[in-house]
Amino acid sequence: MTGQQMIDDETRTDVVEVLGDLLEWQLSPQRWDRVQALVEALADALAAGDGDSVRAVTAELELSGPVRITRIGADPVIAAPPHTRDQANHLVHSLGVPPPHDAKPGGGTVTPGGDDGDGPSQDSH
Incomplete structure (x- = not known):
């Protein structure tokens, strides 16, 4: 690839966060048209594996x-x-x-990179 950076884990996390936030936004229909165009551009950049474009579109989406x-x-x-x-x-x-806003099935929350505090279950039969 010429001039393109790969999509790293931090970029993936940023994309997931802004897309998760987007699902909670309340915008005018005209602004949603703009957001939809950015989501499509993001999909194209992800499909192409173009990290630079993914980061640029993600930043623009955050500002939208x-x-x-x-x-x-x-x-x-x-x-x-x-x-x-x-x-x-x-x-x-x-x-x-x-997605960072998701809860783990069973009611516990997911702790990034760590123990969820549930531990192994102890049956007392």
């Missing part, structure tokens, strides 16, 4: 999130459209990194 101040008369905000949600979820699963 909701703003704290809403203008008077601004368009109403909505959750992510189904197609955007589906594509974001597909990308998260394709990266093989568990």
Whole structure:
């Protein structure tokens, strides 16, 4: 590959985090159009294995999130459209990194790189 950096674990984690956040955003329909275009660009960059493009699009996606101040008369905000949600979820699963907001089955939370505190079960029969 000429001029392309590989996609490292930190980049994968950043992508998963922003895609997880995206699923909680409330944006105007016009802003969702822009986010959808970025999600598609991210999918293309991931498919090409172009780490530089993945990092650039991820940064742009992070900046596309909701703003704290809403203008008077601004368009109403909505959750992510189904197609955007589906594509974001597909990308998260394709990266093989568990979303940071997910809880472990059984109610425990996943601790990155560490013990989950559950330990082996002790049956007392």
